[in-house]
Amino acid sequence: DQQVKQNSPSLSVQEGRISILNCDYTNSMFDYFLWYKKYPAEGPTFLISISSIKDKNEDGRFTVFLNKSAKHLSLHIVPSQPGDSAVYFCAAGEYGNKLVFGAGTILRVKS
Amino acid sequence: DAGVTQSPTHLIKTRGQHVTLRCSPISGHKSVSWYQQVLGQGPQFIFQYYEKEERGRGNFPDRFSARQFPNYSSELNVNALLLGDSALYLCASSSTSGRTSEQFFGPGTRLTVL
Numbered sequence: 124d125q126q127v128k129q130n131s132p133s134l135s136v137q138e139g140r141i142s143i144l145n146c147d148y149t150n151s152m153f154d155y156f157l158w159y160k161k162y163p164a165e166g167p168t169f170l171i172s173i174s175s176i177k178d179k180n181e182d183g184r185f186t187v188f189l190n191k192s193a194k195h196l197s198l199h200i201v202p203s204q205p206g207d208s209a210v211y212f213c214a215a216g217e218y219g220n221k222l223v224f225g226a227g228t229i230l231r232v233k234s
Numbered sequence: 235d236a237g238v239t240q241s242p243t244h245l246i247k248t249r250g251q252h253v254t255l256r257c258s259p260i261s262g263h264k265s266v267s268w269y270q271q272v273l274g275q276g277p278q279f280i281f282q283y284y285e286k287e288e289r290g291r292g293n294f295p296d297r298f299s300a301r302q303f304p305n306y307s308s309e310l311n312v313n314a315l316l317l318g319d320s321a322l323y324l325c326a327s328s329s330t331s332g333r334t335s336e337q338f339f340g341p342g343t344r345l346t347v348l
Contacts, residue, residue: 166342
């Protein structure tokens with residue numbers, strides 16, 4: 124039972140363009156959502172988060188959008204840079220620090 | 235400030251053996267969580283500890299156990315290792331327990347069971 128799904132295993136974008144990574148969830152009790160970036164042989168690095176009471180959160184080049192009615196969130200990276208190439212994980216939490224992760228999306232930014 | 239540290243970095247064991255993995259959280263963080271990540275999947279929650287008490291447990295067998303020490307560091311123990319326990323084991327720390335918040339991950343311990 125996958126409560127958090129990232130349906131695109133990979134995404135390729137040109138440097139300078141927008142990268143949009145998507146995530147769907149099924150559990151309406153999730154109250155907090157996070158995006159992590161992971162390079163090979165490293166642990167996940169926290170990128171940005173959003174509470175369920177908001178619909179948008181911005182931090183520099185990264186913006187997360189939450190659509191609660193559709194149980195969907197997305198991460199926008201503008202402009203994309205080659206150093207953004209990594210695996211991106213969407214995660215959700217339900218009052219506490221048990222995070223449920225998606226399977227990840229591999230982002231490749233071409234220069 | 236040092237981030238989350240984990241030891242060892244890599245470990246090779248054989249089936250049936252026991253393993254202990256260690257984690258030190260970010261200074262000031264009292265909550266430690268453990269996750270297992272197998273190839274091609276996202277991290278899967280194993281345990282959360284806060285102030286030395288277990289606050290959550292994922293869907294893992296009783297062969298998996300953990301504890302947290304007074305200095306908030308933590309150990310994950312796995313008994314009777316199976317081939318399927320081969321994975322990257324991640325430790326994450328956070329400053330809270332009751333509400334969901336950002337968790338910061340260590341580099342992980344790569345466990346290979348032969």
